[in-house]
Amino acid sequence: MPACEPSPVQTGDVLLSIENLHAHVEGNEILRGVSLRIRAGEIHALMGRNGSGKSTLSKVIAGHPAYTVTAGAIHYRGQDLLALSPEDRARAGVFLGFQYPVEIPGVSNLEFLRVSCNARRQHRGQEELDTFAFEDHVRDTMAIVQMNPAFLERSVNEGFSGGEKKRNEILQMALLEPLVAILDETDSGLDIDALRIVANGVKTLTLPTTATLLITHYQRLLDAITPDFVHVMAEGRILRTGDKDLAMALEQRGYDWIDGADTPQP
Amino acid sequence: MSNATQSQSWLDTLLQVLAQRSGQPAGQRAAQWAGARDWCWPTPRNEAWRFTDLRCLTQLDPARLHTRTAAPPWPHGLSQGSSRHVALQLDGHGHWRAPQGETPFWPHGLMPLPTEETTPGQVARTVISSETLPLGAQLNGVTPGPPLALQVSGADPVHLALAIQMEQAQAWLAPRVLLVLQPGARLCLSWHVAATAQAAVLPMVEARLGTGAQLEEAAIAWGCPGATFLGSSFVHQSPRSVYRRTNVTWGWGLSRDEPFIRQAQGQAETHLHGLAVARGRSLLDTHSTVFFDGPAGQLRQCHQALADGRGHSVFNGRVVVPRVAQQTDASQLSRNLLLSTRARIDTKPQLEIVADDVQCTHGATVSCLQDDELFYLQSRGIGREQASRLLQRGFCEDVLQRLPWAALAWSSLQRLLEIPVPDQP
Ligand SMILES: Nc1ncnc2c1ncn2[C@@H]1O[C@H](COP(=O)(O)OP(=O)(O)OP(=O)(O)O)[C@@H](O)[C@H]1O
Numbered sequence: 001m002p003a004c005e006p007s008p009v010q011t012g013d014v015l016l017s018i019e020n021l022h023a024h025v026e027g028n029e030i031l032r033g034v035s036l037r038i039r040a041g042e043i044h045a046l047m048g049r050n051g052s053g054k055s056t057l058s059k060v061i062a063g064h065p066a067y068t069v070t071a072g073a074i075h076y077r078g079q080d081l082l083a084l085s086p087e088d089r090a091r092a093g094v095f096l097g098f099q100y101p102v103e104i105p106g107v108s109n110l111e112f113l114r115v116s117c118n119a120r121r122q123h124r125g126q127e128e129l130d131t132f133a134f135e136d137h138v139r140d141t142m143a144i145v146q147m148n149p150a151f152l153e154r155s156v157n158e159g160f161s162g163g164e165k166k167r168n169e170i171l172q173m174a175l176l177e178p179l180v181a182i183l184d185e186t187d188s189g190l191d192i193d194a195l196r197i198v199a200n201g202v203k204t205l206t207l208p209t210t211a212t213l214l215i216t217h218y219q220r221l222l223d224a225i226t227p228d229f230v231h232v233m234a235e236g237r238i239l240r241t242g243d244k245d246l247a248m249a250l251e252q253r254g255y256d257w258i259d260g261a262d263t264p265q266p
Numbered sequence: 267m268s269n270a271t272q273s274q275s276w277l278d279t280l281l282q283v284l285a286q287r288s289g290q291p292a293g294q295r296a297a298q299w300a301g302a303r304d305w306c307w308p309t310p311r312n313e314a315w316r317f318t319d320l321r322c323l324t325q326l327d328p329a330r331l332h333t334r335t336a337a338p339p340w341p342h343g344l345s346q347g348s349s350r351h352v353a354l355q356l357d358g359h360g361h362w363r364a365p366q367g368e369t370p371f372w373p374h375g376l377m378p379l380p381t382e383e384t385t386p387g388q389v390a391r392t393v394i395s396s397e398t399l400p401l402g403a404q405l406n407g408v409t410p411g412p413p414l415a416l417q418v419s420g421a422d423p424v425h426l427a428l429a430i431q432m433e434q435a436q437a438w439l440a441p442r443v444l445l446v447l448q449p450g451a452r453l454c455l456s457w458h459v460a461a462t463a464q465a466a467v468l469p470m471v472e473a474r475l476g477t478g479a480q481l482e483e484a485a486i487a488w489g490c491p492g493a494t495f496l497g498s499s500f501v502h503q504s505p506r507s508v509y510r511r512t513n514v515t516w517g518w519g520l521s522r523d524e525p526f527i528r529q530a531q532g533q534a535e536t537h538l539h540g541l542a543v544a545r546g547r548s549l550l551d552t553h554s555t556v557f558f559d560g561p562a563g564q565l566r567q568c569h570q571a572l573a574d575g576r577g578h579s580v581f582n583g584r585v586v587v588p589r590v591a592q593q594t595d596a597s598q599l600s601r602n603l604l605l606s607t608r609a610r611i612d613t614k615p616q617l618e619i620v621a622d623d624v625q626c627t628h629g630a631t632v633s634c635l636q637d638d639e640l641f642y643l644q645s646r647g648i649g650r651e652q653a654s655r656l657l658q659r660g661f662c663e664d665v666l667q668r669l670p671w672a673a674l675a676w677s678s679l680q681r682l683l684e685i686p687v688p689d690q691p
């Protein structure tokens with residue numbers, strides 16, 4: 001990986017391009033030809049039944065070693081993303097907010113965040129932050145998700161409530177300043193106020209030069225963050241793509257009405 | 267020659283050499299001390315030594331042994347004495363001196379015991395009355411040298427920091443420490459033992475805790491691949507006394523740590539927390555024994571080990587609960603992290619429970635680094651090596667967080683915290 005970013009992103013540039021992606025885990029094919037193109041300045045929503053492959057897609061993009069890509073390609077800013085290690089993808093600006101953030105006992109959240117933030121900074125040619133500078137920086141950043149600094153003293157996600165874990169994910173997104181953020185059900189488990197806070201946080205972090213893929217089951221999040229595109233995934237493929245009205249229709253009518261309707265993606 | 271005969275002749279030579287130095291015939295002192303006429307060199311047939319090869323020790327040349335030490339790299343502030351704190355280091359003659367070389371200034375509450383009141387093994391004998399002393403204690407006993415014998419009194423905690431630094435090959439150090447805590451007395455004892463050369467250290471600690479006394483012991487012991495640590499400690503607890511021991515060990519070619527604790531009338535608290543980090547070809551062995559001789563005693567024990575490379579960790583946790591020890595509440599946990607296919611973990615609880623109204627639990631886990639944890643860190647831009655290091659340190663944290671600042675300040679520990687540490691300083 002080059003130690004610094006390629007030329008700056010312009011609104012409308014293709015950031016992430018997925019073509020006919022097939023992936024399996026433990027012998028089961030989960031992704032069966034996913035194609036998706038995401039440009040700077042866009043917000044995409046990805047919906048679909050439980051088990052349709054949404055998290056799998058997000059983890060394949062992030063480079064989880066359990067999944068094997070058998071066909072297709074992912075390009076990030078024109079570069080072969082699948083050739084990069086998970087850490088290099090993150091350093092280059094791809095962020096995954098996990099559906100189930102992992103608890104890591106014994107590893108301090110503060111130190112984890114600092115090491116992580118510095119890895120991305122180094123990649124962007126920025127100077128690393130020492131412990132003091134980072135602490136100031138992280139405290140400022142925590143305001144975006146209205147998170148209590150006491151969480152810095154704890155182990156990574158250990159004993160965090162569901163909602164606290166999700167806020168911690170958005171805090172990480174804020175620190176890493178990704179170009180492409182995939183947020184896997186970040187809205188699940190949030191109370192009404194927390195949802196608003198997190199949604200506002202995500203909006204603050206969304207710039208004309210970045211893109212966001214929101215994986216969600218609920219209209220509520222999409223009321224707060226209006227998506228430009230809504231995709232419905234089924235059995236490892238994107239079955240239909242529309243705009244925010246598609247999400248509204250799903251909310252009212254469920255998934256049954258698009259099942260079987262063999263409408264190709266526009 | 268077989269290994270056994272080789273070891274026996276090594277021992278004979280060693281005993282002769284040590285006897286010449288002490289001016290006593292070899293057999294006499296050995297027998298006097300050990301209470302055994304025949305030294306029994308442990309072999310793999312002996313269950314307690316099944317996994318523990320003593321070759322690292324017998325590679326030393328008895329004829330060339332010496333007692334020279336080096337100046338320990340005391341952390342800033344720790345070597346200064348105060349009204350509640352004394353720092354001592356072992357000199358080349360087996361004496362404990364203040365870091366500036368003078369005889370120590372004893373803080374209030376700490377008083378040296380007159381030599382005539384101290385017989386080596388006096389507490390050990392009450393702790394393991396009928397059993398033979400462990401090898402480390404036997405070898406310690408036949409090595410001439412003065413003990414550090416202190417009486418502790420008063421409820422205000424006194425801090426005692428001891429350091430041993432070995433930097434020359436063939437050093438053979440067998441320090442003896444005797445601590446008598448008066449009822450209600452409190453002592454915080456911290457050890458730092460380091461060996462950077464092919465050498466051996468065989469510390470023996472004896473402590474008698476009066477009613478309601480508290481002893482907090484923190485030990486850091488790290489060596490290089492050719493160095494041997496054979497430690498034994500004997501703690502005799504009266505009712506309502508509290509003994510907390512936290513120890514961290516790594517790097518030694520061979521380390522065998524044998525704490526023995528006896529709650530003479532039960533009703534006391536014992537907390538044992540150990541961390542062993544075995545890398546390279548390091549063999550780190552802990553054999554602990556806790557005896558409950560009365561009711562309502564409490565034990566909280568957790569031994570953690572991390573084994574990588576061809577490292578080998580051995581843990582045997584013996585807990586003895588006879589009929590008199592009703593209402594004993596003992597828990598023991600052995601947590602292990604296995605990082606390579608050639609590393610090895612041998613862990614065994616040894617609960618000898620006769621009393622029926624007791625709560626005794628034990629458990630052992632062996633795991634490797636979790637893929638999901640590694641991936642989570644990597645997905646945040648943290649390289650795999652560093653992610654692995656963070657997780658390893660996270661594993662150790664449980665024990666490390668129990669260390670007092672006086673122990674955490676040592677730079678050797680800072681290096682361990684950035685696991686993996688080079689074995690050489
Ligand atoms: N590591 C794995 N081993 C075995 N099966 C897996 C694994 N990961 C995913 N799967 C399977 O792949 C399918 C898709 O799972 P995925 O988590 O991607 O669904 P999802 O669309 O995110 O569902 P949800 O809405 O419930 O989060 C499921 O049937 C799941 O059981």
Ligand SMILES: [Mg+2]
Pocket residue numbers: 054055056099184185
């Ligand atoms: Mg999912």
